[in-house]
Amino acid sequence: MKRTAAGLPLAYRLAVASRSLAALLGGYLLASLANVALALLTPISQVDAALLGMMLSFLVYLLAFIWCFACRSAWRAWAGVLAPSALLAVIAGLAYGMQTP
Amino acid sequence: MKEGFRQAMAWLHTWTGLIFGWMLFAIFLTGTLSYFKDEISHWSQPEIQRHALDPAHSLGLAQRYLNANAGSAASWFIQLPSDREPAISVGWREPGQGRRGFVSKSLDAASGEVVQARESRGGDFFYRFHFQLELPHPWGRWLSTWCAFIMLLGLVTGIITHKKIFKEFFTFRPGKGQRSWLDGHNAIGVLVLPFHLMISYSSLVLFMYMVMPAGIMASYGGETNRYFSDLFGRDVDVSSAGVVAPMAALPSLYAKVQEKVPGARMGYIQVQNPNDQNARVSFTRASSDSVAYRRSQSWTFDGVSGALVSSGAPESAMMMTSFSFAGLHMGNFAGPWLRWLYFVFGVAGTAVIGTGLVMWLGKRQLKHAKSDCQPGELRLVEVLNIASMSGLLLAVAAFFWANRLLPVTLEGRADWEVNAFLWVWAASLLHAAVRPGRRAWAEQLGLGAIAFGLLPLLNGLSTGQGLNHAIAVGDWAMAGVDLTALGTGLFMAWLARKMLRVPAPAKKRAARPAAPGKVTAEAEAN
Amino acid sequence: MLSVALLGYAGFAALCLAMEKHFKELLKHSPRGVHLRSLRWAGWALLLASLVLAVHLRGWAHGLVEWIALLMAGVTLWVFMLPYRPRWLLGLAAVSVVLGPLLGLASLMR
Numbered sequence: 001m002k003r004t005a006a007g008l009p010l011a012y013r014l015a016v017a018s019r020s021l022a023a024l025l026g027g028y029l030l031a032s033l034a035n036v037a038l039a040l041l042t043p044i045s046q047v048d049a050a051l052l053g054m055m056l057s058f059l060v061y062l063l064a065f066i067w068c069f070a071c072r073s074a075w076r077a078w079a080g081v082l083a084p085s086a087l088l089a090v091i092a093g094l095a096y097g098m099q100t101p
Numbered sequence: 102m103k104e105g106f107r108q109a110m111a112w113l114h115t116w117t118g119l120i121f122g123w124m125l126f127a128i129f130l131t132g133t134l135s136y137f138k139d140e141i142s143h144w145s146q147p148e149i150q151r152h153a154l155d156p157a158h159s160l161g162l163a164q165r166y167l168n169a170n171a172g173s174a175a176s177w178f179i180q181l182p183s184d185r186e187p188a189i190s191v192g193w194r195e196p197g198q199g200r201r202g203f204v205s206k207s208l209d210a211a212s213g214e215v216v217q218a219r220e221s222r223g224g225d226f227f228y229r230f231h232f233q234l235e236l237p238h239p240w241g242r243w244l245s246t247w248c249a250f251i252m253l254l255g256l257v258t259g260i261i262t263h264k265k266i267f268k269e270f271f272t273f274r275p276g277k278g279q280r281s282w283l284d285g286h287n288a289i290g291v292l293v294l295p296f297h298l299m300i301s302y303s304s305l306v307l308f309m310y311m312v313m314p315a316g317i318m319a320s321y322g323g324e325t326n327r328y329f330s331d332l333f334g335r336d337v338d339v340s341s342a343g344v345v346a347p348m349a350a351l352p353s354l355y356a357k358v359q360e361k362v363p364g365a366r367m368g369y370i371q372v373q374n375p376n377d378q379n380a381r382v383s384f385t386r387a388s389s390d391s392v393a394y395r396r397s398q399s400w401t402f403d404g405v406s407g408a409l410v411s412s413g414a415p416e417s418a419m420m421m422t423s424f425s426f427a428g429l430h431m432g433n434f435a436g437p438w439l440r441w442l443y444f445v446f447g448v449a450g451t452a453v454i455g456t457g458l459v460m461w462l463g464k465r466q467l468k469h470a471k472s473d474c475q476p477g478e479l480r481l482v483e484v485l486n487i488a489s490m491s492g493l494l495l496a497v498a499a500f501f502w503a504n505r506l507l508p509v510t511l512e513g514r515a516d517w518e519v520n521a522f523l524w525v526w527a528a529s530l531l532h533a534a535v536r537p538g539r540r541a542w543a544e545q546l547g548l549g550a551i552a553f554g555l556l557p558l559l560n561g562l563s564t565g566q567g568l569n570h571a572i573a574v575g576d577w578a579m580a581g582v583d584l585t586a587l588g589t590g591l592f593m594a595w596l597a598r599k600m601l602r603v604p605a606p607a608k609k610r611a612a613r614p615a616a617p618g619k620v621t622a623e624a625e626a627n
Numbered sequence: 628m629l630s631v632a633l634l635g636y637a638g639f640a641a642l643c644l645a646m647e648k649h650f651k652e653l654l655k656h657s658p659r660g661v662h663l664r665s666l667r668w669a670g671w672a673l674l675l676a677s678l679v680l681a682v683h684l685r686g687w688a689h690g691l692v693e694w695i696a697l698l699m700a701g702v703t704l705w706v707f708m709l710p711y712r713p714r715w716l717l718g719l720a721a722v723s724v725v726l727g728p729l730l731g732l733a734s735l736m737r
Binding site for chain 2: 031032033035036038039040044045046047048049050051052053054055057058061062065066069070092096
């Protein structure tokens with residue numbers, strides 16, 4: 001694909017914008033949910049689990065970012081961050097429900 | 102976007118690098134200066150005298166001053182002089198006034214009198230700027246932490262993009278135009294990679310409670326304060342009894358700490374409810390004593406009886422991991438030569454970002470080398486490159502010049518220094534916008550060379566503490582700032598000269614079109 | 628810590644020379660396979676020795692940090708000065724190979 005600024009088709013620009021949003025927001029959602037799941041489920045002390053969750057969440061964010069720009073289409077970018085987010089949301093939700101009666 | 106993983110990563114590297122490169126350059130440059138925060142502060146307040154260290158004596162002076170001036174405060178904070186900070190810092194909080202009622206003073210380490218120094222934020226300005234960007238709270242911290250994430254992403258995508266990372270590990274070929282810029286960019290990036298990775302990831306760890314709060318919120322519910330007390334092992338605050346009682350002498354408590362950990366240097370010393378029945382005195386070990394922050398290295402005494410009430414809880418492995426990242430980032434543990442290496446690596450990080458920005462533009466300008474005008478977006482990038490790099494250096498020089506030239510008694514003096522920094526930076530943007538690219542570079546770099554080169558002279562003339570004096574009395578903090586300014590001036594003069602000369606041979610070689618099909622992903626990345 | 632710096636610097640110099648391209652360029656003759664292999668071994672051994680020394684002298688926390696810092700500084704100096712002053716760098720590497728272990732031993736005896 002040509003990269004001269006004027007010659008880029010609109011569809012391409014929209015796809016890049018969509019991927020960027022998937023990375024920025026979808027990636028953050030995934031990282032946050034991974035953070036929550038780790039903080040709630042890791043069998044170490046409460047503060048240690050919180051630290052572990054936060055420290056690893058940045059790596060999740062990083063991988064999500066890379067995924068969103070490496071995959072073949074913008075749709076896959078969204079699917080790739082939202083599907084694992086949904087799974088983590090269920091896991092984290094169950095854990096949260098059990099811990100706070 | 103391009104097909105293929107490596108190409109996609111090169112694309113990501115290129116564009117995130119361009120969009121956030123200017124801000125990252127400023128964050129890295131001011132962050133690098135922050136490794137000499139105390140030395141810069143010393144330079145900008147030359148009135149503060151350095152004395153031989155005597156912690157117990159200084160602590161006694163601090164207590165005497167606070168008793169006389171803040172006897173009924175809710176709490177006191179004392180920071181003893183160190184190898185790097187010459188004065189005693191004391192602060193106190195008036196009762197019932199919350200955060201607003203905080204007062205702080207610098208005391209002379211030998212006499213205990215308030216130091217009458219010119220008002221200046223000194224090194225603290227660059228330190229604060231590098232993570233707050235002079236923006237309202239909390240936006241500056243969010244933005245700079247985001248930039249740190251982009252830096253980390255840039256490093257990872259850069260490594261993926263760099264095909265011959267091992268084969269060209271030792272390769273730098275100067276004098277070959279774009280090829281040399283890419284070599285330089287790659288070599289500084291790869292050779293100093295452990296530092297780059299540490300500094301960008303640790304920035305995230307430092308502010309993770311702010312930018313990734315979901316885990317704490319889910320685990321601690323509404324009580325996020327409990328997370329911090331779990332993490333730092335804080336004592337429960339003791340409220341004042343309302344009964345006046347004479348306090349134990351702080352130097353005697355200091356001696357008790359020294360008995361437990363001989364030779365330990367003290368960070369800040371906090372006194373809760375001074376001169377009250379429920380007075381509490383906590384000593385915290387200086388961060389210069391260990392790589393990681395150590396919460397276990399703190400001791401709390403009953404302020405009246407002088408008995409040890411509690412000492413810091415031990416750290417878990419997970420805490421040590423995150424405290425180590427924090428400690429590594431700030432480098433408080435580093436002695437003089439390691440501190441200089443930190444500075445050099447910080448400069449290297451700044452250079453990686455700078456070379457990246459220059460390459461992005463250089464590669465695209467080559468395509469328009471034959472025509473007279475370049476597209477508007479390239480011109481925009483050029484102007485921003487100039488203002489964000491040479492303009493920022495000029496702004497830093499302006500800060501130092503303002504420090505020496507503004508009248509010592511000027512109202513709001515510290516703010517005027519910051520204004521000088523910001524105005525000169527804005528002026529450099531304007532200048533870059535109206536002058537042709539190479540001329541703008543050369544003029545700003547040349548002016549910067551003069552400003553930095555003459556700084557030692559200005560210092561000598563205005564304070565009498567110039568290089569001849571500072572070296573004679575062994576004031577290496579003062580001399581170090583002057584000498585670094587001189588070095589920066591020479592470097593900028595060299596760059597300015599390069600910009601003035603017509604780059605005929607280098608440009609020719611670089612302009613030769615690459616053979617079709619030989620364009621590698623690496624070349625894509627710049 | 629000078630000994631750690633010198634050992635690390637010499638180690639990277641050896642690893643660089645262990646690459647055929649750099650060997651030819653710097654020493655002006657073609658290396659035999661055994662040369663390159665022994666340089667590679669020597670390079671890693673020197674790096675390892677500097678690590679052991681750094682940790683021994685300064686403990687794990689400071690030792691590891693200082694070791695990495697010195698290695699990065701040494702190799703950066705090597706790579707960026709190589710096009711301009713190759714003979715100086717080779718001379719410094721030769722001095723380091725001798726002086727590094729000697730200073731290291733001296734600091735161990737103390």
